[in-house]
Amino acid sequence: MISPQTTDPASDLPLDPRTAPLPAYGAGSLADLLPAIATGQQLTGFETGLTLEPADRVCVFLVDGMGWEILRDHPREAPFLTSLLATSLNSSGAPLTSGFPSTTATSLASVGTGLAPGAHGLPGYSALDPGTGRLMNQLRWQPWTDPYAWQPHPTVFQRAQDAGVETSQVSAPHFEHTPLTKIALSGGTFLGRLTGEERMDLAAERLAAADRSLVYTYYADLDGNGHRYGVDSRDWREQLRYVDGLAQRLAEQLPPRSALYITADHGMVDVPDDQRHRFDFDEDWELSAGVRLLGGEGRARHVYAVPGAAADVHTVWREVLGPDAWVARREEAIELGWFGPPGAGVDDRVRERIGDVVVAMSGRAAIVATRTEPKESALVGMHGSVTAAEQLVPLLEVRT
Template sequence: MDAGAAEGEVGFDNPAHVAGALSDVLPAIGAALGVPGLSGPGADTSNASMRDGLGQLHPVRRACLFLVDGMGSELILKHADAAPYLAALLRNGPQDIGPQGVGRRLTAGFPSTTSTSLSSVGTGLPPGAHGMLGYKLMVPGTGRLMNFLKWDQDVDPLRWQPRETMFERLHRAGVEVTHVSSPRFAESGLTRSVFRGARFCGAEPPDVRAERALQAMEGPEPALVYLYYSDLDFVGHAAGTGSQAWRDQLGYVDALVQWFAERLPQDSSLYVIADHGMLDVPTEHRIDADTDLELRAGVALLGGEARARHVYAHPGAARDVLAIWTERLDGVATVRCREDAIAEGWFGPDVDPRMRDRIGDVVVAMREDWAVVASEREVVESRLIGMHGSMTAAERLVPLLEVRG
């Protein structure tokens, strides 16, 4: 989606993964840390999309990449009174570097969801290359769906995502890499799939994690710390982004980022990003695929999530499913067959042939604040207030904020 498009638009003229995308962040930080082959005319492009999407970041010895789940740039500006420090950083463009830092907007890939975006960050690859193409996908040859935040014990994370991660690459180049997050993520499939190569440090609560991240930046060697915060996303889903509970969470993140920035060691930088934004979906804009007989016809499995669906058809029914979903969702969604979604660049400039069968026979990107829920198959997800996954500015535009020590 073009970064200048209005909220609610769905567009494919400037796919997120071409320039200024989440997949560009760690390669750019690696180049700032002095790792060869990650920027400039001789850059190795075998493990990333475009090295020049972010331009050159300021050279540093140590860096912390702080990812706040669900903190879209549009939400920061909309609630600037609750997040004055973050909003001030975001409003400082690259030409306005000052003592506070600098901010810009990036675009998340499609779907704009945690498993996909974290994979783009961790691998430096667009979705079509790393294969984490949604919240829930069919595992080819099994006839069953896998939730990538929960994983399936029968699926080997290293086989599902076989590409070298940026953490492995940086570690191989002599950078000390630390992943600081909640202890419950230590051995998750997602961690093993896209964050391998980093030393995992589990800590609770979030302020203790921030302290651990700072401690990991104190050594003399080049260092990268990846710090993850999930509570803002959780509250947004449960209470909505217009709730006081969500604004309180945003205020906490704002204070935590400022606390961290004020304690940065010399010759270091803090980078704050998000995996996606979020919007609230009203009850009257929810179409229930479990009670809608038209949308059930010919469908074997319903993957993805309410704002970005992968629809897997019964053998021989794909064409009919495409026609039905296109007509039924006319005006509230963009609907494509797998081949057209790939050709239009929904998942990046190229899709690895090994990943194609993971994509639904029909792919759906919801417009405005509409959603296709499944009240019987996805009881909890169907009750969420805040949702994400599609291509609106509220979901796909995310911040990249830089503060130098």
């Protein structure tokens, strides 16, 4: 489980990266969810440290941005989901963790492949493509690169379908042919439906369509409203009410011998719009000195140094950010277990995608880039780091 922050928030000293909370890879992370489900459906080759009660028919409903802490803090808006909090993670009342960074592309790849980021190779919102020397946005897949070269591992959906489980993905139609869907969520049948109600109804139908079935369905707009307006805004709360109704609608239609798991890809924090909390890379000569490319996003950065400057960049970023960030060298972050189990390393093809310096923000601060990333820098709600607000996600359960 996520380890506690052991630093003194009142101190001006840089945070020790060894104190950064770690994802529960191999025991209770998003990467362990589908392997545990597949094992419960009597499939082999999916061993993980997470065990779930077997079920013939399983649906995973993933709500983008619905972190554990913000869900727990809004019982009025989500009475049905709140009533299920005690069922989370085998009725322990505890959350799962995402991986690092706690961001959509990374998390969906972890869910779909059953692998940690250091293995599937999507280590953030944007990362270096060593073949081109350019940043590649792994959510929008820009600039284009071969999806199956970037992420060559089969998905759990593909493997389950091949083993005789009827698998389906029920999502918005425009996701069907995206590269991220192809390399993270493909396998079986993709069914596009526009409204949330249509998706819930169809997910229940697909569950009942076979003796053994695995259905994945997804809702994105809660995350969008959090980014635009903040996670305690009226617009965000309205979306949470809607999500609560969708979850109850699906739960009430489950066929016999079914399990529904409701989870998320990450949480979110609101970043105050002031200079104390928003470090502007484009305007700060200390942060930009020696930096070739700035990847990631505001709460989790990959910093790619010019040749020979990595050590200096690491030192300066630690000093400038102080208690507002855990700042680690690439090899240090890998060995500590940010991208996979401690000591497990990362795949060779993935290593250079990770920044020479890796930054995980603490508190509510962010590294923005107002000139080169104007839209991202204007967001209210952000995510990506290792804090509990971003990394902890529910695993709520309903069974029939």
